[in-house]
Amino acid sequence: MSAKYSKNFILLFITAVIWGVAFVAQSAGMDYVGPYTFNAVRCLLGGIVLIPCVFFLTRSAKKEQKKDGAASKMPVMDRPKDLLIGGLICGFMMFVSTTLQQVGIAYTTVAKAGFITALYIIIVPILGIFLKRKAGLKIWISVVIALVGLYLLCMKGSLSLSKGDFLILICSICFAIHIMVVDHFTEKVSGTKLSCIQFLFAGALSSVLMFLFEEPHWADIGAAWLPICYAGILSCGVAYTFQIIGQRGTDPTIASLILSLESVVSVLAGWILLGETLSPREILGCVLMFGAIILAQINPKKQG
Template sequence: MSAKHSKNFILLFITAIIWGVAFVAQSAGMDYVGPYTFNAVRCLLGGIVLIPCVIFLNRSGKKNVEKSGGTEEKKVLDRPGDLLIGGLLCGFMMFVSTTLQQVGIAYTTVAKAGFITALYIIIVPILGIFLKRKAGMKIWISVAIALIGLYLLCMKGSFSLSKGDFLILTCSICFAIHIMVVDHFTEKVSGTKLSCIQFLFAGVLSSVLMFAFEEPHWADIFAAWLPICYAGILSCGVAYTFQIIGQRGTDPTIASLILSLESVVSVLAGWIILGQTLTGREILGCVLMFGAIILAQINPKKKSQ
């Protein structure tokens, strides 16, 4: 694995860890505020905390490029048109995805929600076929192993689609599209700027639903400050930015496989933080998931130029 692939893997793996633990924060936050309020505040917070980072990186970017001579990494052009369009598209897909997930999880179990959400690992390569980005046989085998692992990890009963399951399935499709949109724009613009714009736009859209369907109160928001700060600063501000940066030069199918480890992390977080037990079936699911990721990372096929 090259140094660049190792760096991308680490960033995406950290993203999966943060997202996995975020399930605990999302569950706790819903005890105080509604789904639209939670999403609105966390997205706006995620965008706001990135503004100083954008200013700092913008000032230091030119100096770093001059010192490195532009040899370490291809310079990102940051054309205003690409940055704005990319940020709005990513923000819209994130708004739709997080809204469907937050509402859908109220009508289904957390385990089924985790399994269905992670189905983007199969949706991404299918979308890639239509975009003339076919995955190799090794990647499809990795996806199949990951799906089996996810099923063992998350599903404990018969599988049937309820209202909540359908919303989560639609959310998974939107997450897959979000990954493909990020893949398209990540080579053209700064990851931090793209992330900042997407959060602010998603936060504005969520705020419309918040005021239309809920009655937000500052007291309730402040009562949920800890889960909101985790979801806003770490899950949004840090993790989604790492996703955008980590996807640069990474096959979107491999990226989706690594990100799907959030389901494994969520189970492990429940075991470590909440004291929940792990069955042999769940442990086997975790092992299969990690095995699928390792298989996909062995001599990964380089993106076509």
């Protein structure tokens, strides 16, 4: 495994860990504010904390250009048109995905929501077929193993589709599209800038719904400061940025497999942080999930 690919794997794995623990923050935050308010504040916060990072990285890049004698020419990755289009599209898909997820969770169980959301691991390679991006047999085997692991990990009841389940299913499709869009733009634009724009745009769209359908109060937002800060700074600002950077040069199907570990982490977080016990069925599900990820990492190859 190359050093670059190892770095991408680590960034995507950290993303999955942060997202997995974020389920606790999302649940706690909803005790104080509505889903649109929660999403609006977390996304805007995520974008704001990235602004100084953008300035710092841009300044560092300009210094490197001067050393290389190329300061007069703007690099391809900073083209404003690609950056703006990519940020708006990614931001819109994030807005739709997170909104459907937050609303859908209110009408279904967290376990079923986690399982259905993670179905993007099968949706991503299916979408890849239409984009002439073929996944090898080993990847499809990994996806099937991961799906079985997810089922054992998250599902304890029937597979009947309720209103909330349907919303989460649409959310899963949107997350898969988001992964594909990120894969398209990561080779063209700066990851940090792209992430910053997508958060600010997603936060702006969520703010519209917040004022239309909810009555936000600063006191309620202040009471939920801890889960909002975690969801905004870590889950949004850090994790989604790591996703964008980590996906550069990584096959989107493999990336989705790594990111799906958030379901495993959410169960482990409940065990470690909340004292919840793990059943043998859940342990087997975790083992299968990790096994699927390891199988996908053996001699990974970017599919064109």
